[in-house]
Amino acid sequence: MNNWRLPGSIAAFTILVCLSAALIALLFAAPLPSLTGLLEDAYLHHLIAFSFKQASLSAVIAVGSAIPIARALQRRHFFGKILLLRLASMTLILPVLVAVFGLMTVYGREGWLAMLCHRLGIDYTFSPYGLSGILLAHVFFNLPLATRLLLQALQQIPNEQRQLADQLAIQGWNLFKFLEWPWLKRQLFPAFVLIFMLCFTSFAIVLTLGGGPQATTLELAIYQALSFDYDPGRAALLAIIQLCCCGGLLLCSHWLTPIRAHEVSLRQTWRPKVEGVWARIIDAAAILILVLLLIPPLIAVTTAGIGxxxxxxxxxxxxxxxxxxxxxxxxxxxxxxxxxxxxxxxxxxxxxxxxxxxxxxxxxxxxxxxxxxxxxxxxxxxxxxxxxxxxxxxxxxxxxxxxxxxxxxxxxxxxxxxxxxxxxxxxxxxxxxxxxxxxxxxxxxxxxxxxxxxxxxxxxxxxxxxxxxxxxxxxxxxxxxxxxxxxxxxxxxxxxxxxxxxxxxxxxxxxxxxxxxxxxxxxxxxxxxxxx
Structure with missing residues (x-):
């Protein structure tokens, strides 16, 4: 074997051995259920349904909200924009429990928002537990990620196309429909699949904010089967089901994601002219949503820890x-x-x-x-x-x-x-x-x-x-x-x-x-x- 083959072969062999050993252990430990038993297991159906439900809702909210925010960030230049984009990048490596603590401080039943509503005489009914809390935490982590992905797609639009649209006075809905949407939709499905996978395999968020058996995912059920029930067979069976779901999602995303050709613009910069009061209001509101989602929990963690x-x-x-x-x-x-x-x-x-x-x-x-x-x-x-x-x-x-x-x-x-x-x-x-x-x-x-x-x-x-x-x-x-x-x-x-x-x-x-x-x-x- 040539020397250049050796490093990659050792690395790939190590990865495959680790994955294979884990999967073989699961297969040997998992009970052999009958198809009838799986079809009649109501709790298993609930676990799978809730896992898909919370992941789908989280991905739809994150990607849908990211469209106007990405457009606003692409069109507007304001003080603190670079800092805001860096904070959006930081959510990728922000510890989950730190974010959960900040979200509870802001949105909890005795949090900042609850105290503000109490002073204003408003009944605060939002619960940070259960499905609503899980969705809030997932959107906190994944909306910035979706925004960065869609912003990157908008920045890839050739400047010659933007210049032509400006010369033809294409604005508003027509600009979005004929220029921006063809580029955005190339990234929408990959972004949706990525965020769906991250939410589907989410563990710490569901563990801390889940509202009991009604808000439990496959990942959390595996942990409960090992830590509380000490049922390795049940945990192995759930892990195999989880693995099949994730593998199927990856295959679907690979088949359905088109291969994109990259275009190169000859111009270095082209700033679109965005006129109109409503356009400014919509862009300001979109950026404000991102700021209000990111900043208060981080401030809450900082202020709560100093005392x-x-x-x-x-x-x-x-x-x-x-x-x-x-x-x-x-x-x-x-x-x-x-x-x-x-x-x-x-x-x-x-x-x-x-x-x-x-x-x-x-x-x-x-x-x-x-x-x-x-x-x-x-x-x-x-x-x-x-x-x-x-x-x-x-x-x-x-x-x-x-x-x-x-x-x-x-x-x-x-x-x-x-x-x-x-x-x-x-x-x-x-x-x-x-x-x-x-x-x-x-x-x-x-x-x-x-x-x-x-x-x-x-x-x-x-x-x-x-x-x-x-x-x-x-x-x-x-x-x-x-x-x-x-x-x-x-x-x-x-x-x-x-x-x-x-x-x-x-x-x-x-x-x-x-x-x-x-x-x-x-x-x-x-x-x-x-x-x-």
């Missing part, structure tokens, strides 16, 4: 033990995720250079396979394997790291795939002429040039791991607590003051890590551009 109780809460040794464990898991998972992604893409790129596209697609697809396997399914398989062999460890850090590493691979792959291909197109001939390959090429060409996307991929993978609650909820204990698990324990025990400090600390850690790595990446990009 007389802050110093006492920060002196708790258990808090800093949770911080240390979270940082350790996040750093190791981030390094492993980026390393495995580099190994996959290195070999995949060499296959493509040799026009062996089938093998290249297989390697790249091995990372994307994980999108169809929710973290709770992987964790359940690992739980069954350990329980039936060596037993569960008191400190299963390695298991949490492995699952978090696997779950971050699709995102790290997407961040590094295009830069590595561009680098190959730019430097392959030079490396061949200098007989530069293997470790020497990686050291002198790849790593220095790819430092910015590598740092971004590491930041994303690490922050995903730090804020993860799905895996640690299954393996966490009093002796093994990450910061999200510690926060969940405080919220469950109604220790609101201490939970506020923990939520603020987790938020600050994620912000600081994100800003530090972004600064290092930007400094590296600036240094590279000055050298050129």
């Amino acid at each position: 007389p109780q802050t110093l006492a809460a920060l002196t708790d040794p258990a808090l800093w033990q949770a911080v240390a464990l979270s940082l350790k898991i996040a750093v190791v998972a981030g390094v492993l995720s980026v390393s495995i992604t580099l190994m996959l893409l290195w070999t995949s790129r060499e296959y493509r250079r040799r026009q062996q596209y089938g093998w290249a697609s297989c390697l790249e697809g091995s990372a994307m396979l994980i999108l169809g396997v929710p973290s709770i399914v992987l964790a359940t398989g690992a739980f069954l394997i350990l329980n039936q062999t060596i037993g569960l460890s008191r400190s299963p850090a390695y298991l949490v790291i492995i699952v978090n590493t696997l779950m971050a691979l699709p995102y790290a792959s997407k961040l590094l795939e295009s830069p590595m291909r561009d680098l190959a197109n730019q430097y392959s001939r030079l490396c061949l002429s200098l007989n530069l390959g293997g470790w020497q090429r990686l050291r002198h060409i790849e790593l220095p040039t790819l430092r910015q996307p590598l740092l971004q991929a590491f930041a994303f993978a690490s922050l995903m791991s730090m804020g993860d609650f799905g895996v640690i909820a299954l393996f966490g204990s009093q002796d093994f607590q990450t910061l999200p698990y510690y926060l969940y324990q405080q919220m469950g025990a109604y220790r609101t003051q201490q939970a506020a400090v923990t939520a603020l600390l987790l938020l600050l850690l994620c912000f600081l890590i994100f800003i530090l790595i972004e600064t290092l990446a930007d400094r590296n990009a600036h240094h590279k551009s000055t050298r050129l």
